[in-house]
Each structure stands twice: as structure tokens, then as C-alpha cells.
Amino acid sequence: GHGIPRSHxxxxxLVLRERLVEAMREGxxxxxxxxxxxxxxxxxxxxxEETQWFAREAARAAAALLLLAEHPVISVNGNAAALAADxxxxxxxxxxxxxxxxxxxxxxxxxxxxAELLRRKGARRVLGVEDATARIPGxxxxxxxxxxxGILRADVVLVxxxxxxxxxxxxxxxxxxxxxxxxxxxxxxRMADVTIVDNIVRAVPLIAGEIEKLRGRPRSxxxxxxxxxxxxxxxxxxxxxxxxxxxxxxxxxxxxxxxGE
Ligand code: ATP
Ligand code: MG
Numbered sequence: 001g002h003g004i005p006r007s008h009x010x011x012x013x014l015v016l017r018e019r020l021v022e023a024m025r026e027g028x029x030x031x032x033x034x035x036x037x038x039x040x041x042x043x044x045x046x047x048x049e050e051t052q053w054f055a056r057e058a059a060r061a062a063a064a065l066l067l068l069a070e071h072p073v074i075s076v077n078g079n080a081a082a083l084a085a086d087x088x089x090x091x092x093x094x095x096x097x098x099x100x101x102x103x104x105x106x107x108x109x110x111x112x113x114x115a116e117l118l119r120r121k122g123a124r125r126v127l128g129v130e131d132a133t134a135r136i137p138g139x140x141x142x143x144x145x146x147x148x149x150g151i152l153r154a155d156v157v158l159v160x161x162x163x164x165x166x167x168x169x170x171x172x173x174x175x176x177x178x179x180x181x182x183x184x185x186x187x188x189x190r191m192a193d194v195t196i197v198d199n200i201v202r203a204v205p206l207i208a209g210e211i212e213k214l215r216g217r218p219r220s221x222x223x224x225x226x227x228x229x230x231x232x233x234x235x236x237x238x239x240x241x242x243x244x245x246x247x248x249x250x251x252x253x254x255x256x257x258x259x260g261e
Contacts, residue, residue, distance in 0.1 A: 023082030040182040043182040058196040085117055090204075102151060106145060137169065
């Protein structure tokens with residue numbers, strides 16, 4: 001066990017850190033992934049470490065897009081696998097969509113380890129291992145390697161903790177991109193069609209819940225949800241939420257006094 005006391009005020013944050021460190025020892029996460037997580041943590045701190053309305057609204061649009069998709073694909077990198085393997089496998093089963101291991105710092109060894117982890121968690125279809133023979137135009141090798149059965153032919157791709165350049169390249173290929181990203185200012189968040197500004201550990205079950213609610217609804221109704229969705233409004237909502245939260249904290253007083261004086 002990690003030995004972190006439940007009573008610690010940052011319990012969950014510490015548990016996630018331990019998970020990532022362990023995953024790095026197992027060759028699933030790279031050191032750069034730890035830095036990326038730290039950037040995410042900072043924004044999680046600012047939004048209040050809870051799912052907010054803008055994430056719910058985006059998750060609903062994401063669910064509609066995924067249900068309407070002909071070839072939805074769930075892209076999985078090291079951090080995503082370390083933090084949310086069970087939830088990602090469950091989502092792929094709900095949608096009957098493949099998972100594709102797709103790494104920014106790609107090595108075949110790390111791809112294999114992540115695929116193994118996903119299969120151990122019950123994944124039926126894991127792409128991107130031996131079959132990453134196609135390329136995303138405009139991205140250098142091996143950053144742009146994808147499966148012809150997966151991301152290459154996908155119409156909707158779900159990415160988490162993605163790099164802005166790669167999100168842009170996917171958009172340029174005409175794909176609809178759903179991003180899970182705690183930073184509403186990242187290039188990925190701004191590039192995506194639908195951005196869920198929430199921690200991946202909360203965002204993936206949120207999407208799954210919306211899929212369960214929307215499954216069976218007529219395609220026209222799903223289409224209306226997508227049509228009526230405005231990612232700019234959602235990103236602006238995240239920024240304003242942070243501002244309002246900080247203003248409230250500043251007014252109320254942020255200093256803590258352990259002596260209770
Ligand atoms: P971009 O390239 O899109 O401008 P970046 O260079 O700032 O982003 P990257 O390291 O490329 O950052 O991508 C990691 C992204 O994932 C960051 O925006 C970070 O906020 C986000 N992130 C990190 N940890 C989590 C998490 N647990 N859940 C959701 N998002 C996260
Ligand atoms: Mg980046």
C-alpha cells in the first residue's frame with residue numbers, strides 16, 4: 001500500500017501521485033508525464049477538485065458525439081492508463097469502440113506494457129501495438145504513428161492529456177476531437193471540438209454516465225445536442241469559474257490559523 005492516511009486533506013491528490021510514480025517504475029509512464037500531471041493538478045486545485053457544470057455539459061456533448069460516431073476510438077497514453085485504465089476499458093465496452101495506445105514519447109516496449117495493462121483490465125480490442133503502421137500527416141515519426149483500423153479511419157477520437165500539436169493534426173485530418181484536459185488554456189483544450197475540463201479520473205466515468213443516459217435516444221436528438229453545444233462557452237465558463245472562485249476566496253480570507261485564533 002501507499003500508506004497515505006485517509007484523513008490527509010489532499011488524500012486523493014496524493015493517491016494519484018503514488019499511482020503515477022508506481023506506473024513510472026513499471027515503464028508505463030515517462031518522467032515527462034509526471035510534469036504534465038503536475039500542470040493538471042494546479043488547474044484541478046483552481047477549479048476546486050470537483051466536477052463543475054462546464055464539464056457536465058461537455059461530457060453530455062461528448063457522449064452524443066460518441067454515440068453518433070461510425071468509428072469512435074479512445075486514445076490511451078501512459079498517464080491515462082496509469083490513472084484511469086478500468087474506466088477507459090469500461091467506456092470502450094459501453095461504446096463497443098477500440099482503445100488505441102498512442103504515445104507522444106513512443107517506444108514499442110512501453111506500448112506493449114500499456115496494452116498488457118488494458119487487457120488485464122478486460123479490454124477486448126487494443127490497437128496501436130503491432131499495427132501502428134499508418135501516419136498522421138504533419139507529425140514526425142514516431143509521434144505520428146497510428147493504426148489504420150483505429151485513429152487513422154476514426155471519425156471521432158477521444159484524447160486525454162494530449163499534446164496540442166497532435167490535437168491540431170487530428171482536427172486537420174477532419175476528425176472530431178473530444179479532449180479531457182484540466183487546463184482550459186492549453187492548445188489541446190482550445191483545439192478540440194469538445195473539451196471536458198476535469199480530472200481524467202472523474203471525466204471518464206462522467207462520459208460513461210452520460211452515454212448510459214443518452215443511449216437509445218433518436219439520432220436526431222443526439223444531433224441536436226451536438227448542434228447546440230458551444231465549446232467556446234464551456235471554456236469561457238471554466239475560466240470564469242476559476243476567477244469567481246478566487247474572488248470569493250480572496251473576499252472570505254484564505255489564511256489559515258492552526259491555533260484557531
Ligand atoms: P498543449 O500542448 O495542449 O498546449 P501542454 O503542453 O501545456 O498542452 P501537455 O503536457 O502537452 O501540456 O499535455 C498535458 C495536459 O494534460 C495539460 O494541459 C494538463 O493540464 C492536462 N492534465 C494533466 N493531468 C491531468 C489529469 N489528471 N486530468 C486531466 N488533465 C490533465
Ligand atoms: Mg504540449
